[in-house]
Amino acid sequence: MDAFIDLLQWPAMLATLVAAWLVASQHRRARVWGFGWFVLSNLLWVAWGWSTHAWALIVLQVGLFALNLRGLRKNEPGS
Numbered sequence: 001m002d003a004f005i006d007l008l009q010w011p012a013m014l015a016t017l018v019a020a021w022l023v024a025s026q027h028r029r030a031r032v033w034g035f036g037w038f039v040l041s042n043l044l045w046v047a048w049g050w051s052t053h054a055w056a057l058i059v060l061q062v063g064l065f066a067l068n069l070r071g072l073r074k075n076e077p078g079s
Contacts, residue, residue, distance in 0.1 A: 005051040012044035023071070032075045038068040 015037050022034025042065040049057040 002051075005048060008044055008048040008051075012041050012048055015041035015044060028075055028077075032072060035068045035071040035075065038071075039065060042068065 019034045019037035019041055022030045022037060025031055025034065042061045045061045046058050049055070049061065
């Protein structure tokens with residue numbers, strides 16, 4: 001189980017990079033997908049951080065999660 005948790009950092013990193021790429025798009029639909037990818041990366045980083053007792057990382061990811069939810073709302077049509 002420790003090996004599985006240890007491997008979570010790689011998909012978390014990949015999801016973060018994909019999210020950053022999409023959020024930088026000029027197209028609203030791509031940005032929305034980017035914020036969704038960021039939410040996924042937040043969850044993966046929290047799972048990995050919890051197992052390694054990286055409390056500052058967890059707090060950071062909770063804050064970024066809230067900002068990503070705001071980004072999703074702001075990119076809805078009519079907002």
